[in-house]
Amino acid sequence: MIDALFTWFDERLGISGSGRKMLNKIFPDHWSFLIGEVALYSFIVLLGTGVFLTLYFVPSSKVVIYEGTYAPLRGQPVSEAFASTLNLSFAVRDGLLMRQMHHWAANIFVGSIVVHMLRIFFTGAFRKPRELNWIVGSTLLILAIFNGFLGYSLPDDLVSGTGIRISFSIVESIPLIGSYAAFFLFGGNFPGNSIVPRFYILHVLVLPAIMVALIGAHLGMLVRQKHTQFPGRGHTPRNVVGSPLWPTFIAKTTGFMFLTVAVTGILSALFQINPVWLYGPYVPYKVSYAVQPDWYMGWLDGALRIMPSWEIVGFGHMIPNVFFPAILLPGITFGVLQMWPFIEARLTGDHAEHQILDRPRDRPKRTAFGAAVFSFYFVLLGASATDVLANYLSISLNVVLTSFRFLAIAVPLIVFPVTYRICKEMQSVPTAGQRKRANIVLRSAVGGYTTVRADQRPGDAVPRVDPLPLDEDVEFVPAMAGIPVVSDDSPAQSRPEEPAPDTSDRPRGGIFRIPRDYR
C-alpha cells in the first residue's frame, strides 16, 4: 500500500533519487547541535497553539461591558481584546492551557535561540562559509523578540498596556522623526484604537510569515552547507561524522521534539503565566507598580532603569534620555551582532573556510569577549528586577539601582580577564574536563588483590619539584617559615620506583621553584 502510494508519487515527481540522497544525509550527534532544534520545535508549538488562540481572541479596542464569569471584573468596561482573553482563559475548554503553552513556548523559543546563538558564537560556527546563515539567524532572534513583545501586548491588560506606553515614548525619543514615527506606527496619539488590531496583524501574520521563510532559509542553508563538527578522530573539513537522517537522526529528532513539547506542556500545567485577570484592563490613568516585560525585553527595561538622567540639548533640539538605552543600545547591539562574522574576520585576518569547530578554550580572546558581552546583558536583565530584588532583600531601591550601574561596567571588566585566564589554563592542561583513568583492582583466585595502575595523562602527573639552592649569604631558619623539617634520609620518602612522586614531594624545608618548562 505504502509502496504503491510512493510509486505513484515517484512516477509523477521523480522524488526517489533526491529523496534517497536526502535520507542518507549525515547529521553529527553532539548534544549541543540540538539546541537549535529546541527553538524549531518551540516555534511549531507557537504556531499550533497560536492558531487555536486566534479562534477565540477578538483583536479590537472597542469597549464592552464584561459579563463573564470572573466576579471582580463583572460589569466593568473593558476592551474586547481583554474580554476575549478572559473568556479564552475561563470559558473555553483548554483555553487557559493553550494560552499558557503559547506564552511558555515563547519564553523557551527566545531562550533557546539565545543559547543556540551562544553555541554558534563560542565554537566559531559563524565563520566562512556560514556568515549568511548567522545573519539569518540573528534576524530571527530580533523578530522573535519583537513578536514576543507584540503578543505580550495583545491582551490589553494593565501590565502590558504600560509596556506599550513605554514603547510609544521610546519611539517618540528618536531625534527629529520621533513624534511623527510614533503617530505613524501607533495610529495617532496614545492610546488610540489602532494599537490592538495593528499589533495583531503583525503578530499573527506578517512577522510569522517572515519567520517561517527565514527558518526555511536557515535550514536550507544548513543542509546545503553541511553541518559543522567538533574536531575529533576521523573528523576532517571534507566529511561529516554522525548519523544518517533515516533512520537514526529522524528517530532522535522526533523523540526530541516530543520532549520539547512535553517540557512546554509541563510548565504550562504547573506554572501560571501572565494571569491577566489579576491585572485588570488597561486604562491609561491607572498603573501598577513593579511591571516588567517578558525576560527577552528585560535587558532593555533594565537599561532604561539604570541609565543616568543625561539629556543632550543642541540646535534647539533635545535628545531625550530614553534614546540612549532604548534606541541606541539595541541599535548597536543588533548591528554588531549581525555584522560579527565580518568584524571578527577583519580583526583576525582569517578569511579561510572553516568546517571544523573551535573549542572555546582555543580561542581565548573571542571566548572572553563573548562572555564579557553576555555578562553585560545579563546584568542589564537583572537590573529590570531592581524593585523585586530590593523588596526581597529588604534593602533600599536606590542602593540596588546604583549597584547595578556599577555592576554593568564592572562585571564585564572582571569576566573578560577571568575567562581569558581560564581558557589559557585549560589549553595548557589538555585533559582538563576529562575524567581521570581508573586504577583497576583485581582479585585473584586465592583472594589476593593487585592494583593495575592506569597510565597517567600528562595533566595527572604531579611534577617533581627540585629545591632551589639558597644564596650563600642567606641563612634559612625553618621554624620561622613554619615548615615542618623532614631530614633527607627520612623513611617516609623512600619510594624510588614511583615515576610521579606524590608523598615524597612534601615540602622539606627550603625555597622551591617550579621549573617553567615542566609541562
Next chain:
Amino acid sequence: MTASHATWRRALLSLALLVSASFVGVFLLGGGRAEVYPSGNSTEVDATSLTSQDSPAAANQLAGGRTLFVENCSTCHGIDASGGDRAPPLLGVGGATVDLWLSSGWMPLAEPTAEPERKPAKFDRAQVLEIVRYVTSLAPALPGDPGVPSGLDISHANVAEGFSMFALNCAPCHTITGAGDALAGGIQAPPLHGVTKTMVWEAIRTGPGNMPRFGPGTISPAQVVDIVGYVVKDIQRPVSPGGLSLGGVGPVAEGFVGLFVGVGLCLLAALWVGDRAETEEDGEHDGHDGPEGPDGDEDGEGGDDHRELAHA
C-alpha cells in the same frame, strides 16, 4: 449588651458632640452602609462603648489599658502619651491609628531604634482595644478621626468596583497583585496578604507611615468597603487557575522559570538524546599532546577508556 446598646449609643452621640471623639458621628453622617454595625452580634469588643468613663467595667478596662500602655508604650511615647525624643505624641491620633499599628505588629518596635516591621501582634484583640480606649480617653480626637470600625461587614462589597478603585489608588505602590514592593529610598509598600479587613480599612482611612490618607472626601465609605472586600476576597484568595502563581511578581519570576526550568529541561533532554561523549570516544583532540599524541598514535591503544576496562 444588646438591650443597653441603644441607650449607650444615644448617650454616646451626645457625648461625641462634646468631646469630638465623633467617629460614630462621622460614620452616620457619611452614610456608610456597612461601617457601623448597630446590632449586638459583633464578635469584637464594642470599641465605642467605653469612651464615657463612668461605669465600673469601663473604669476597669481603662485601668487595664493604662497598665498595658505604661508597660509597653510609655518608654518612648511618654507616660502621658505626649511623645518624647524618639516617638511622636499619641494625643488625639484616634483609635484607628492605634489599633492598626498594634494589630499589624509594627508597634511595639522590636527595639527602640528599629524601623517598624510587620510581625505577629503582641497583644490579643481585647488588649489592643483596651489600649485604644485608654489612649483615646486621654485627649479629644483630632477632626477627621475615623475611629475603630466595629463589625465591618464586607459580605455585600462590590468587588468589581473595589478592583477598579484598587487599580487606581492602591496598585501604584502595592502592585496590582497586592504582593507589595520596594519604593524609592528604602520605603516598602507592604504586601496585602495576611492582614485583616479591619486593618485594610484603617490603613486606607488613616494613612500609616508613608501611605497617603484617603478620607471620606476622596473615597466614599461604600468604596472603602468595596476595596476592603476586593483585598480580602480576591487578593488574599485569588481565583488562580493555571498552576503555581510564582509569588505574584509577574515576568521576573516567569522569566526565571522559563529560562532555568524550561530551557534548562530542554538542554537536559538534548544532553540525553544527543551524544555527550564525542571527545572521549574519539580520543584526544588533535594538536594536543596527550599520552598518545606525540607519536601520532591517536587510533592506537592509549585513548580508549572502554578498551582498557575490557582488557583489564
